[in-house]
Structure formats: C-alpha cells, structure tokens
Amino acid sequence: MTALPTTARTAARPRARLGWLLLGAALLLALPHFVYPVLALDILAWGLFAVAFDLLFGYAGLLSFGHAAFWGTSAYVTAYALSHGLNVPVSLLAGAASALLLAVPIGFLSVRSYGIYFSMITLAFAQMVSFVALQLTDFTGGENGLQGIPHPNLPGLNFDSNLVRYYFALLVFAAGMAAAYRLVHSPFGRVTQAVRDNEVRAQSVGYAPFRYKFTAFLVSAALAGLAGGLTVFGHGVVSLEVVNWRTSGEVVIMTLLGGTATAFGPLIGAGLVLLLRDYLSTSNFPVGIVTGLVFVLVVLFFRAGVIGTVQNLLRRR
Amino acid sequence: MNAQLLLIQVFNGLVNGAFYALLSLGLAVIFGMLRIVNFAHGALYMLGAFGAFALSETLGLGFWPSLIVSPLIVGLIGVILERVLLRRLYGLDHSYNLLLTFGLTLLIQDLVKQVMLSQFAVSSAPYTPPEMLTGVVNLGFVVFPKYRLFVIALSLAVCLVTWYVIERTRVGAVVRAATENPTVTRSFGINVSAWVTAVFGVGVALAGLAGVLAAPIYSVDPYMGAELIITTFAVVVIGGMGSILGSVVVGFAVGVLTAVGAALYPPISNTLVFILMALVLLFRPSGLFGLPEGAR
Numbered sequence: 001m002t003a004l005p006t007t008a009r010t011a012a013r014p015r016a017r018l019g020w021l022l023l024g025a026a027l028l029l030a031l032p033h034f035v036y037p038v039l040a041l042d043i044l045a046w047g048l049f050a051v052a053f054d055l056l057f058g059y060a061g062l063l064s065f066g067h068a069a070f071w072g073t074s075a076y077v078t079a080y081a082l083s084h085g086l087n088v089p090v091s092l093l094a095g096a097a098s099a100l101l102l103a104v105p106i107g108f109l110s111v112r113s114y115g116i117y118f119s120m121i122t123l124a125f126a127q128m129v130s131f132v133a134l135q136l137t138d139f140t141g142g143e144n145g146l147q148g149i150p151h152p153n154l155p156g157l158n159f160d161s162n163l164v165r166y167y168f169a170l171l172v173f174a175a176g177m178a179a180a181y182r183l184v185h186s187p188f189g190r191v192t193q194a195v196r197d198n199e200v201r202a203q204s205v206g207y208a209p210f211r212y213k214f215t216a217f218l219v220s221a222a223l224a225g226l227a228g229g230l231t232v233f234g235h236g237v238v239s240l241e242v243v244n245w246r247t248s249g250e251v252v253i254m255t256l257l258g259g260t261a262t263a264f265g266p267l268i269g270a271g272l273v274l275l276l277r278d279y280l281s282t283s284n285f286p287v288g289i290v291t292g293l294v295f296v297l298v299v300l301f302f303r304a305g306v307i308g309t310v311q312n313l314l315r316r317r
Numbered sequence: 318m319n320a321q322l323l324l325i326q327v328f329n330g331l332v333n334g335a336f337y338a339l340l341s342l343g344l345a346v347i348f349g350m351l352r353i354v355n356f357a358h359g360a361l362y363m364l365g366a367f368g369a370f371a372l373s374e375t376l377g378l379g380f381w382p383s384l385i386v387s388p389l390i391v392g393l394i395g396v397i398l399e400r401v402l403l404r405r406l407y408g409l410d411h412s413y414n415l416l417l418t419f420g421l422t423l424l425i426q427d428l429v430k431q432v433m434l435s436q437f438a439v440s441s442a443p444y445t446p447p448e449m450l451t452g453v454v455n456l457g458f459v460v461f462p463k464y465r466l467f468v469i470a471l472s473l474a475v476c477l478v479t480w481y482v483i484e485r486t487r488v489g490a491v492v493r494a495a496t497e498n499p500t501v502t503r504s505f506g507i508n509v510s511a512w513v514t515a516v517f518g519v520g521v522a523l524a525g526l527a528g529v530l531a532a533p534i535y536s537v538d539p540y541m542g543a544e545l546i547i548t549t550f551a552v553v554v555i556g557g558m559g560s561i562l563g564s565v566v567v568g569f570a571v572g573v574l575t576a577v578g579a580a581l582y583p584p585i586s587n588t589l590v591f592i593l594m595a596l597v598l599l600f601r602p603s604g605l606f607g608l609p610e611g612a613r
Binding site: 063065109112113115116117119120121123124125127128131132134135245246249252253256286287288289291292293294295296298299300303 | 354402405406409410411412413415416417419420421422423424425426427428430431547550551553554558584587588591592594595598599602
C-alpha cells in the first residue's frame with residue numbers, strides 16, 4: 001500500500017501514472033510468489049469482475065445487483081467449451097460472448113429504469129438465470145456443479161502448471177483492464193459519466209442517455225463474463241454459487257471497498273476480500289460475519305473506498 | 318389434473334402467498350414511506366422465527382406469547398438499526414441503503430448460525446405449532462391442516478389492518494405527510510424523525526411476525542430468509558414499489574400462481590415469479606398498482 005500516494009496525483013501527472021502502472025504490473029507479476037497461485041488467479045478473476053461491475057456502477061451510475069448472471073453464465077459456457085475440446089482462448093471468448101448475448105435483452109429492459117429500480121430488475125433477471133441454471137442439470141450439473149474441467153494446453157504453454165495458468169490469466173486480465181481503461185477515458189466514457197451526473201443535461205446537449213447506458217451495460221457484462229471464464233480456467237470447477245445473488249453482492253463489496261470509479265480500486269478491493277477470506281478460512285471464524293461487518297463499515301464510514309480515502313487524505317494535506 | 322388437487326394447490330399457494338404478502342407489505346411500508354430498500358428484511362423475518370425458537374428453548378415460552386414477543390423484539394432491533402445505522406445514509410443515494418442492509422443480512426445470518434450452533438447445538442431446528450392448531454379441518458371439498466388456515470387468516474387480517482391504518486386513519490395521514498414533506502410536517506410540530514423510526518420498526522416487526530408464523534411450517538434455519546427475500550422483492554416490484562395494496566394483492570396472487578404453475582409444470586415453479594416480473598416491467602414499468610415514476 002506504500003505506493004498509493006502516487007495514484008492520488010495520477011490525474012495531474014501522466015508520468016506518475018506510468019510509474020504507478022509499472023508498479024502495479026510488477027506487483028501482479030510477483031503476486032503468485034507471495035500467495036498460492038490459484039488464489040492469485042482468483043484475485044485477477046474477481047478483480048476483473050469488479051472492474052467490469054464498476055464500469056457500470058462507478059462510471060454509468062447503475063448499481064447492478066445481478067452481475068452474477070453474466071459471470072455465472074460465462075463460467076458455465078466456458079466450462080462447456082473447454083470440456084468439448086475447444087482451446088482456452090476460444091473457450092474464454094465463447095464465455096464472454098455468451099455473457100454479452102445474455103446482456104442484450106437484460107440490458108435493453110433494465111437500463112431504462114433508475115436507481116433502486118434498476119438494482120431490483122437486474123437482481124430479478126439474475127434470479128431467472130440462477131433458476132435456469134438449477135434446472136438445466138445436463139448442462140450445469142445443477143446443485144452438484146461441474147468438476148474436473150480440463151484446460152487443454154496451448155503450444156508452448158503447459159496449463160497444468162498453476163504458475164503458467166496465472167500468467168496466462170494475467171494477460172487476459174491486462175487485456176480486459178486495458179479495454180475498460182480505454183473505454184472510460186474515451187469520449188464515450190466521458191459522455192457516460194455526464195449521463196451519470198446529470199442525465200437531463202446530457203440529453204439536452206444532444207446525447208441519447210439510453211445508448212450510452214446500454215452500451216456500458218453490454219461492455220460490463222462481457223468483461224464480467226470474461227472474468228467468470230477465468231475462474232473456471234483457474235479452478236477447473238463450477239458451482240451453482242456462480243449464479244447466486246450472494247455473488248452479485250460480493251462484487252459490489254469488493255468494488256466499494258477498493259474505491260468506485262478508480263482505475264485500480266476494484267482490483268485492490270477484490271484482493272483484500274479474497275485474502276481476508278483465505279485467512280479466515282483457516283481460522284474458525286465465520287466468513288459472513290466479517291464480510292457483513294466490513295460491508296456495513298464501508299458503507300457507513302468509508303464510501304470512497306481504500307483508494308478514494310487515501311486520495312482524499314492527500315488532497316486535504 | 319383433477320379439481321381437488323388444483324384446490325389443494327390453491328390453498329398451499331395461499332399459504333406461501335400469506336408470507337409473500339406479509340413480507341412485501343413490510344417492505345412496501347418501509348420503501349413507500351422511507352425510500353429504504355430493506356434487503357435485511359429476509360434476515361429479520363428469520364430473526365422472528367429464530368426468536369420464537371430461542372424463547373421456547375430458554376424461557377419455555379409457547380407459540381402464542383412468542384407470536385407477540387418475537388415480532389416486538391424484531392421491531393426493537395429494527396428501531397435500533399434505523400437510529401444507529403440507516404439514519405446516517407438519508408442524504409445519500411438510495412443504493413447505499415440497499416448495500417448497508419445487504420451487509421446486515423450477511424452479518425445477521427451468520428451471527429444466528431453461530432448462536433444456534435454454540436448455544437443450542439443445532440444448525441436448524443423444527444418448531445411445533447400450538448396444540449389447538451394441530452390437525453386438519455374438513456372444508457367439505459378439501460381437507461386442510463388447521464395451522465395453515467390460521468396462517469392465511471391471520472396474514473389477511475394483519476394486511477387489512479395495516480392497509481386501513483395507513484390509508485384511512487389520521488395516524489396514516491401523519492406518517493404519509495411526515496415522509497412526503499418532512500419540512501412542512503415538522504413546522505406543524507410533528508416529530509418527523511420519531512415517526513420515521515416508528516414506521517421502520519413496524520415494517521420490520523411485520524417481517525418478524527411472518528417469521529414466527531413460518532417457524533412451524535418451514536423449520537428454523539439461519540438462511541430461511543435468503544431466497545424468500547428475493548421472491549418478495551419481485552412481488553414488490555410487480556405490485557408497484559411502495560404500494561400497500563399492490564404488495565398484498567400481488568403477494569397472495571403470486572403465491573397461488575406459482576403453486577398452480579408448479580403443479581402443471583414443476584420446473585417453472587420458482588422462475589414463474591421472475592418471468593411475471595419481467596413481463597410487468599416490460600408493459601407497466603411502475604408495477605401493477607404503482608404510480609408512474611414521474612407522478613410521485
């Protein structure tokens with residue numbers, strides 16, 4: 001966390017931004033040597049999921065409470081593709097594409113509503129997906145989930161090694177992050193933020209809010225799907241939990257904890273939650289109590305998240 | 318399917334509907350007046366059931382006293398939650414209420430799980446209905462458990478009273494005024510903040526009541542509210558968020574529809590409510606009984 005001061009100045013100094021980026025890259029490259037590589041890969045996958053969620057929440061102002069639908073659908077599709085002999089990149093893309101396809105009707109119906117209504121509607125659609133997943137036992141394994149999903153090696157890449165899988169996932173993660181970053185800092189991203197801040201005003205200067213929110217929804221869902229595929233690649237299993245509403249809640253807490261509408265906040269939030277959970281799983285302490293408490297405290301006192309709080313402290317100085 | 322089976326399904330549906338109605342009624346009261354989306358409603362419903370179980374285990378309190386005491390305790394917990402936590406978020410986006418209560422849900426569920434394991438050495442427990450409500454009633458065309466009939470009747474009565482108080486009495490008028498225009502109401506010398514707390518307490522106590530009623534039907538389990546709350550949200554959205562009448566009518570209707578639907582085509586049972594919700598949102602975004610968003 002000592003590197004955080006740099007982020008606070010990124011907006012003003014492009015060179016500091018580059019330095020921060022390099023430091024982040026170095027940290028992620030070194031990560032599997034500090035924590036178990038499968039956990040490290042999990043951090044990447046959930047980090048990307050949180051970035052995808054934040055694209056919608058932080059930048060478009062839409063609190064989706066149903067993002068598990070995209071993460072989970074892609075997890076199942078990726079697993080299906082992998083176990084039918086498709087290679088890893090194609091399977092991941094197939095998963096992301098399935099999430100994107102699913103997002104077309106859901107986004108079309110939900111982004112017209114506002115605030116809490118949007119949250120409720122996305123939650124309901126996610127529940128539909130979750131019940132479908134429970135019913136389609138041939139495809140999803142129902143309550144039992146799917147196990148032993150293969151990860152066919154690529155020429156020169158032996159995916160049986162946890163480390164190789166991690167570094168491959170890091171590539172995918174970096175691509176996803178780059179896409180999200182480009183989008184946020186594009187004219188499209190600026191307009192989306194304008195729509196978030198004042199929809200009426202954005203409309204009156206000639207932008208159609210629906211188009212921007214809908215597009216943001218699609219991109220967010222596709223990235224969430226890509227992340228869902230990564231967990232399958234990392235663990236080789238899919239459980240029904242991937243489409244549960246708790247999963248939708250988890251990604252919200254990760255994003256909030258790290259800091260919404262910041263480049264690295266969601267990743268840091270995901271890392272903190274997963275490391276905390278990993279630590280707690282070895283103790284006897286119930287995870288829900290801690291997660292719930294963290295959630296409550298963050299919402300009450302810490303809404304800017306880790307990165308936002310540090311930025312505010314520095315600004316005040 | 319023959320007519321008798323269908324009737325049984327309708328009755329079973331009414332029982333489920335009684336819970337949907339009580340829970341969504343509480344949610345509607347809280348949302349309609351305070352604009353809080355209380356995600357913790359399901360956990361508080363569970364607390365009602367757990368309260369009945371714990372009161373019986375520790376004090377030997379029977380069903381009838383628990384039916385009063387447990388919702389009161391849950392209501393009191395609600396009052397504390399509103400005073401200590403939710404109050405801090407009123408100036409902010411409504412999403413934060415949802416997030417805070419989501420966190421509370423995780424916290425309450427696992428706390429109760431710990432208490433059940435450490436104090437009572439069970440992870441989930443049955444709860445018996447009072448003797449006078451065991452057995453069945455012959456309704457002529459169908460034989461039905463007494464307790465379930467009681468649940469339907471009590472739920473209907475509570476829903477009616479709540480609707481009446483809010484829509485037709487002076488108390489209801491004051492509460493609506495306090496929440497619609499706090500500044501003006503305050504200038505009439507009405508303690509708005511106390512009313513807000515009371516409304517939240519009552520809404521939450523309704524969830525507690527539903528919990529006690531549910532304990533003899535489903536057993537007491539820390540996660541018993543988790544899936545129910547999602548269905549209840551769907552009911553609230555179909556009925557029109559904040560609409561008292563909508564939540565009661567749609568609550569019972571959804572209960573019956575899903576039960577009948579499940580009898581005709583089992584796989585659809587749990588999904589039906591969400592399909593309904595998508596359809597309603599498509600054609601009437603503000604819900605069946607809700608005012609259009611602009612008209613609020």
